[in-house]
Amino acid sequence: MDPAPDAPVLIVQHESTVGPGNLTGWLDAQRIPWQLADARASRYPERPWRAIVVLGSEASAYDDTLDWLRAEKAYLQPLVDSGTPVLGLCFGAQLLAVLTGGEVRRAAATIRGWTDVRSEEETLGGRWLSWHGDEILPASSAEVVARSATCVEAFRVGPHLGLQFHPEVTADIVAGWTEEDFGASGLEAEASRVERDTASCLTDATVGAAAIYERFFTRVPVES
Template identity: 40%
Template sequence: MSSSTAQAISLSCVHDRLLTLSLPTQAGKATRRRRSLTRVARQVLFIRNDPTAPQALIGDVFAESGFDIGTFDVLPVGTDDPVRTVAFPDPGRYDAIVALGARWAAYDDTLPWVGAEMDMLRRALDGGAAVFGVCFGGQLLARALGGTVARSTEPEIGWHDVQTDEAGLVPPGPWFQWHFDRFTAPPGARVVARNASAAQAFVHGRALGVQFHPEVDERLVEQWIADGAGEMAALGVDADGMRARTAQLAGDAAARLRHLVRGFLALGQCVPHGGEYGVQRPR
C-alpha cells in the first residue's frame, strides 16, 4: 500500500492512540515535544479461491479504510486443477476475512480444501473476526454455518436488480452476478437482500454472505467475458450488451461497494467512534 493510500483513510479502524502535546517549560520557554501518534492498522485476509477471481475493487476499499491487506491463494497462479490439499493460514492473525469467488461448486466435497476452508471461516468467527463471503465464498460461509448450497434453477450472469431490507448494510440496485448455484441462509441468519432468482445476502452475527460480485470493475468483467463465452451463450447473454451495461453501471456500483464495506465493518465493530479512531473488536 502506497503512503498516499495509507493517508487517505476513510474508516480509521485503528487503535492505541498515543498523543503527546507541546507544553511550556517552567522558565516560560516553549519547547516542542514531538507528537507521537501510533496507529496499528487492522488486518484483512482475502482468500483467493480461484486465480480468475481476485479481490479487485474490494481490496482497494479495504486499503482506503485503513487496513493492511493480506492474500492467500488456494490455487497457485498458473494452476487450474482445484483437486489439491490446502493448509490455510491461522485466522487468529486477522480482524477480517474475505472469502472470494470461484468457478467450482461450494458443495463439491471431492475438493479436499472445501471443508478446510469452511473450518477456517468458523474458527475466524469463533475468534472474534468478521467474515465476508462473496459468491462462492458466500456459499461456503452459508455451508460453514449450517446452510445449504444447490444448483440454481435460475442462474444469473450480468447486472441484475437486488432488493434489500437494510439499505445501510446492503445497498439496493443492480449488482453484477455470475453464478449457477445459490445458497440457503443458515439457521439463525437473516436474509437481508434478494431477487426473484435467489437470496442475495444474509447476516449471521459478524458474518455477511452475498451472492453477487460487488468487487468487479470493467477490466475484471472483460476478463470474465473472455473466459466465460460458453456460459454466456448458454444463457443468451450478449457480450457487447454486458460491456455497455458495465460501462453504464460500474461507477455507481463502486460507490455502493463502499457503503457495503462500511456496513460489513460495522458488523465487526470496526467503525468510526468518537471521531478519527475506531473501537477495538472483542478478543
C-alpha cells in the first residue's frame, strides 16, 4: 500500500556524532516531513513511512551480540521485504545489504577520507567522503551501480539504495570525525589531508547529495 501524502520519512540514527547532516535541511526545503528514531533505544514508531533512511554507525552490521542491532534488524526486515524504500548510508548500506540477502565483512583496509567513486549514473560518480572499516558483498539480486578502487560504493535492490559513502556530511560532521580519529593519535598529516580535501570537495558533494536525494525520494510513490 502506498503511504499517505503526509507520511513522514523515518531517519534511524545510531550515534550522536553520526547525524543526518544535510539530509534534514533538504527534506525541510522539499516540505517532506521526517521523524528521527534512536536505534540504541530500540523503540520504533508503528506507522506508515514514506521511506526510511538508515544512518552510519561505529558498529558492524554483522555483530549479532548487540541487542539494539538485533531489534533494528527485526524492525526493518518486514519493511524492506514489503517494499518501503530504504536509503542506507555507510553502516545503513551494510545493514541493507544484510537484510536483502548480501553479506558484510571486514575490509582489507580502513578508509578515512575523500574517495573517487566511479559510476555510469551522474548523481553517484564523483568525490565522496568514505569512513568505514567493513565492506559490502551485495546479494546476487542487487545491481551494483558505483565502485571505488577499494569496494562497492552503491547498490540497488528494488526500491532500496545503499551508499557506502556519506553524502549527508557537513563541515562540522567531518571535523568531528577527523578530531575523533586523528586528533589524539599523532596523525596530524592524516588530519590535514582530510581537512584539505574537505575544503576542496565539500561544496560539490553537498550539491551532489541533493541530486541523490531528489532522485531517490521522487521515486517513492505517494498517493495524489
